[in-house]
Amino acid sequence: DSGVTQTPKHLITATGQRVTLRCSPRSGDLSVYWYQQSLDQGLQFLIQYYNGEERAKGNILERFSAQQFPDLHSELNLSSLELGDSALYFCASSVEWGQGYEQFFGPGTRLTVL
Amino acid sequence: AQSVSQHNHHVILSEAASLELGCNYSYGGTVNLFWYVQYPGQHLQLLLKYFSGDPLVKGIKGFEAEFIKSKFSFNLRKPSVQWSDTAEYFCAVRGSTLGRLYFGRGTQLTVWP
Numbered sequence: 001d002s003g004v005t006q007t008p009k010h011l012i013t014a015t016g017q018r019v020t021l022r023c024s025p026r027s028g029d030l031s032v033y034w035y036q037q038s039l040d041q042g043l044q045f046l047i048q049y050y051n052g053e054e055r056a057k058g059n060i061l062e063r064f065s066a067q068q069f070p071d072l073h074s075e076l077n078l079s080s081l082e083l084g085d086s087a088l089y090f091c092a093s094s095v096e097w098g099q100g101y102e103q104f105f106g107p108g109t110r111l112t113v114l
Numbered sequence: 115a116q117s118v119s120q121h122n123h124h125v126i127l128s129e130a131a132s133l134e135l136g137c138n139y140s141y142g143g144t145v146n147l148f149w150y151v152q153y154p155g156q157h158l159q160l161l162l163k164y165f166s167g168d169p170l171v172k173g174i175k176g177f178e179a180e181f182i183k184s185k186f187s188f189n190l191r192k193p194s195v196q197w198s199d200t201a202e203y204f205c206a207v208r209g210s211t212l213g214r215l216y217f218g219r220g221t222q223l224t225v226w227p
Contacts, residue, residue: 043217097213099146100165105158
């Protein structure tokens with residue numbers, strides 16, 4: 001158990017819908033990262049937050065957004081869902097950001113869009 | 115942009131065979147290097163990491179990796195694999211100061227008992 005929690009574990013929804021994935025980082029970790037794992041693209045970085053502020057953006061679609069709240073938990077919002085959005089979404093956290101800090105991964109949320 | 119290449123998509127071995135999984139990255143500056151393992155249906159777990167110092171890094175479960183800067187490589191090794199090592203293995207690189215990881219496409223290891 002990495003100490004990073006993600007809910008829900010599984011999510012099945014229809015095209016065009018909107019979902020919210022939730023991540024709670026390890027106690028004391030200020031930085032949260034979201035990654036998407038799909039068969040087509042592999043593991044790809046989506047977005048990073050540090051202490052409530054966005055730090056870096058990767059291959060995140062405009063239909064997707066995220067935020068980190070004052071209690072440091074983070075939510076990833078996916079809207080206008082398409083079949084291709086079906087993937088495993090991982091959250092990771094680290095104490096700080098940048099080199100020299102290990103990222104701990106949560107169990108992931110498996111999203112299936114029908 | 116940084117990139118990571120894992121040369122083998124699927125490796126099949128018998129128990130007790132030796133393992134080496136290749137990983138090459140493209141980034142000219144200081145890097146942090148990682149190997150993660152993902153067992154079926156589970157999340158990513160860190161096997162080992164290299165930040166600085168001794169380029170030969172020992173991790174959990176008998177795995178080790180060697181950082182060869184001149185070859186931009188960070189190959190994973192294990193002298194004798196077990197059936198329980200069946201999993202997918204990901205090499206990852208962090209070369210910027212922002213913290214994000216760049217992952218390879220993964221290598222599926224299947225070990226036959």
